[in-house]
Amino acid sequence: MDPVTVILMLGLFILMLVFIFSTALLTPLIGKKNILFVVLVGFTVGAVGGAFFISPIIDDVPDMANSLFHATSSSTDVINLNVSTDVNITSFLQNTKKIDGVKSVQSNGITITTPEMSQDWQTTYLNRIKTVNENITSIQIPNNKTILLEVKNDTNPMDVVNSLETWMMYVSGSTISYSVANVTLVVEASKLNQVMSQLPQGEIIITSINGTTENSVQAVKNVIPNKNDIILFCGFLGVLVGLAGLFIDSISRVLDQLKERIKEYRKK
Incomplete structure (x- = not known):
């Protein structure tokens, strides 16, 4: 997979997260009680993005590592x-x-x-x-x-x-x-x-x-999570982004209060 394709797929996944965040921002209009809706949308969209955009990139990591290790190795x-x-x-x-x-x-x-x-x-x-x-x-x-x-x-x-x-x-x-x-x-x-x-x-x-570079590639393969784990992680990431959009006002107030306390502490 070439770098342009990787960047494009990552960009599309980020756009999906932006969509989740934007949807969660609408909750003041549809009601805070619809938190379940936000969680469901966040998990579904995140999981779909993980399956179609992130999982193919992770699957291609061993090949990219293989090319990198062999191109730079002197062994x-x-x-x-x-x-x-x-x-x-x-x-x-x-x-x-x-x-x-x-x-x-x-x-x-x-x-x-x-x-x-x-x-x-x-x-x-x-x-x-x-x-x-x-x-x-x-x-x-x-x-x-x-x-x-x-x-x-x-x-x-x-x-x-x-x-x-x-x-x-x-x-x-x-x-x-x-x-x-x-x-x-x-x-x-x-x-x-x-x-x-x-x-x-x-x-x-x-x-x-066999060899040093092949062992390095195998080590990379051993730490790569399987496809189901990647999809689940992206789904939960979508939930977190959705919750961040849902409670953005509360988060902003907490951050503002924290900044004020830091300023007061510095004045002392």
């Missing part, structure tokens, strides 16, 4: 993403390193999906897979259809997957259903959106974004 963010091994990962890594704002690219993990594995074969894979390719540093099997591999940095994931699939076919007759390389990008926070826009969206899945 780095970390993008974690998955890249299918069906694409040329070597080419992907090389091209990604050339993107302005990318400080480093690492591919040190592979997630593999297989047909259902028996407990015996899970044990066999755990004990023997590390010997299949010297670049495999560790292996986990969280369930009977998934194998998680950690590999040395700059290892070609396609080579690991191909050698592992050949070995699995040879020893167990099983195959690899699907595999993705886990890639980590360290990027300049101020160029995060620019970097993300240049990634091949059809070939990747972004799993997480």
Whole structure:
């Protein structure tokens, strides 16, 4: 949301509060007993203004904060993403390193999906897979259809997957259903959106974004009230404005008396 739109929506909400105040000023003509009418009008108009003008602004605060934090930050963010091994990962890594704002690219993990594995074969894979390719540093099997591999940095994931699939076919007759390389990008926070826009969206899945600026944006999101609370607050604000208009004469007299007392105190 651009600044002009924000100012316009705030201005319209203020006009609605002015309308409430003006309506309350008419109470000497319609009778002081109609305080319930003023309260009802104040709450209704305030709540409507909150729903249509204030709530959209609050909803857009995280995006505005995101743009501000990333534009002014000198720190780095970390993008974690998955890249299918069906694409040329070597080419992907090389091209990604050339993107302005990318400080480093690492591919040190592979997630593999297989047909259902028996407990015996899970044990066999755990004990023997590390010997299949010297670049495999560790292996986990969280369930009977998934194998998680950690590999040395700059290892070609396609080579690991191909050698592992050949070995699995040879020893167990099983195959690899699907595999993705886990890639980590360290990027300049101020160029995060620019970097993300240049990634091949059809070939990747972004799993997480972490960093100082992202944590700051999340902190902003955590303190923003929900939409219902905003509408209720604006409704009660409308009531207060209405009551201020209703009792403006009494408020003015109290303020005048206070000013007189201050003047008398200063004279002493």
